[in-house]
Amino acid sequence: MADVKDLINLPDDNIDMIAATSVLQQQAADIRTKTINWASYMQSQMISQEDYNAISALDTAKAAYLQKNSAQAVKTLLNLLAHVSKDQTIQYILVMIDDLLQEERSRVDYFHEYAKHHKECVWGPFLNLLNRQDGFIVNMSSRILAKLACWGHELMPKSDLNFYLQFLKDQLTVNGEAFIKEQATLAQRVQTIVVHQHGHGHGHGHGKDQQSSKNNNQYSPNIAQQQQMNHLMKGERYREMTVEQQNANTDGWVPIPANEYIQSVARCLQMMLRIDEYRFAFVSVDGISTLISILSSRVNFQVQYQLVFCLWVLTFNPLLASKMNKFSVIPILADILNDCAKEKVTRIILAVFRNLIEKPTDPQVAKEHCIAMVQCKVLKQLSILEQRRFDDEDISADVEFLTEKLQSSVQDLSSFDEYATELRSARLEWSPVHKSPKFWRENAHRLNEKNYELLRILVHLLETSKDHIILSVACFDIGEYVRHYPRGKHVLEQLGGKQIVMQLLAHEDPNVRYEALLAVQKLMVHNWEYLGKQLEKESENQPQKGGSAPISGKA
Incomplete structure (x- = not known):
């Protein structure tokens, strides 16, 4: 690019x-x-x-x-x-x-x-x-x-710049929330339509539509379309419909209008963030989190393209490129790449990924980004893209570059690197390292590195995640940490993790309850094992009487 x-x-x-x-x-x-x-x-x-x-x-x-x-x-x-x-x-x-x-x-x-x-x-x-x-x-x-x-x-003066960028961020948030609200409303309408159709069969569609115009308690596709058109025209407000929505409308679905000015707001940001002096000001008003929050919702492809473009121009600054994945940029973009059908969205996401590898000055950061992409299944998506033909040569070049870098990073990947990357991505799953006793024997103490960084992430996931698999895996990992690290229980209590695990004993999902119960058992049993080892050491250190052989723990 x-x-x-x-x-x-x-x-x-x-x-x-x-x-x-x-x-x-x-x-x-x-x-x-x-x-x-x-x-x-x-x-x-x-x-x-x-x-x-x-x-x-x-x-x-x-x-x-x-x-x-x-x-x-x-x-x-x-x-x-x-x-x-x-x-x-x-x-x-x-x-x-x-x-x-x-x-x-x-x-x-x-x-x-x-x-x-x-x-x-x-x-x-x-x-x-x-x-x-x-x-x-x-x-x-x-x-x-x-x-x-x-x-x-x-250049715009700093005080005016902060005010303007805060305005853009707030407008983006408001427009994004309004768009999501529209989608939720539509989903309810569609559900009502489906229930209505199933409830009344297929043989009397026209009669039911005519009847529902007199009965406000019933909903039909035709009435829904009419109400939506009234909404679109009210106050001479203009809305954009994507091609997909127009096609869906011909089949009797209610169109989702793009929220009115979100493209215009994103357009202004695209211009501003091409100037390096304005980038840090945008980061200082927590702008990247806003972009990621909106991208994680289901906005249309045009808005996706514009917001990913904003991330792309930010990554041209080496310092920002190094810090970018702290905002979970890679997992969110990997999800969009997996689902998107538009070539321009694919192109801009690949360009962001390339910058995240090329621009950081610290090779370790570039390696971490590569590992994060591997963890988010980007390699699989690249292999699919390799089979497609693109008019844009940049896409093919970026696919080739990324494939080479990610495959190289996989070869040098230790089991702990893999675990740490998975944990930082906040997307825990039952990958082999979790169930490996050898892994925990060798690496449990490494969760204490960098002021317990990885352990804090585990506790945070237990506290905030709604995903049942993530909660189950996190509970299991906490139990293994406590089992293999002598001071694990004390550290966990200091971080507030023990109380959170105890609360998950009442979780609605049976798998989460089961893993939480196992973790609590390991917390309790760990004390007995530790005490037993101490007693064993004391008995070995006591002087022998009468030349008798030491007592063995085995028959």
Whole structure:
């Protein structure tokens, strides 16, 4: 893949970051067709004659006017944003600003130069608009801010930058949660439809649909579609439907609309994170966790691509690439890679994986990333991808690179490396190392390394995981640790693990209860074994009487 520096100068279309049907683009196209009566603003003295002349000229011959009067154009546009309150007019001005920047990126410097010359803040007017109620105004202002921050020679000041990145993160979270809520609502509707169809048979579909329109307690596919269409049109809100959803709709399913502005928010982040100075600021507002949280939910492939792109540009910084898997990036992306059918999503995930191996300066970190990918079954997926033909040569090159690196890491993999990687991935399963007495005899004490790092992870999984297999395996591992490490019970009590294991004795799953019971037994029996060994040592050290032979424990 191209170096991230090259991306700064790439046209947007080349990196596939704006969907032609995105909400913001649809609404902007609508707004461009409208006409604003600037004369009425001047007659009511809301704008000056100077600003009226400038905005009228921009409306009719934008390029020509800008070339000769760039300072006046910027002054007028910023004045109008400050003094006009009507949403429709603000929308129109923002679209005009965005268009003139999109047509020629160097025009960003007009705004910076004007602000510098007049000692004004170019960011303020647009940051203030982020607090408006109108969704289009908020997101178009955000889009313009990203362009001003990325396309000019002036970087956004730290205080404004933190505010803006926190805004993007919060918007991403809100949009992501709304999207998941929509999916949950749809799932309930589909379940209702299925129950309805099974309850009434197949022979009277049309009659039942007609009847259900009179009875609100029944649901039919036709009524569901009508209600969804009403929802889509309400308040002239635009929504995007993916091809899969449109196809599903023809079969009688209710479409899941993509949440309105999530693509626009992600688009701004894609721009911002290509600038190295902005990356650490994004990490400082816990941005990576937000990206991973949304990717772990079932968002559509376009949003997947955009958010993974954000992770990709972050990994061009060696320090961030080294820390990335602390956020469970590899397991989440491995899951998406396993399920995705879109070539561009596959391409960007493979590029992230490659960077996670190539960019860290510490070879041990790169090795850990390789092992994590092996643990998450990436090798298996790579072997499947090798059999497919791709138009994009980058995919084939990345598949070859990753396959070689992962296979090499497997050859050098010790059983403890394998165990530690599995544990750090938080995806425990009944792999051979867990059941190996030899492994625990040789490695139980190594769970104490780095201030009990691995043992703390086990305790954390017992406390937080909802997965029955993970809980069962973690209980077993705790028991083996205590059985093979003399001070294991004391350490476990200090970390609060004993109490958590005891609570799992009442778990709903019988396998979890069984493993918790075994772990508790090992906690108790361990004391007796330890005491027995101490007594045995004492008896051996006592002086022999009458020259009699020492007492043997065996007959």
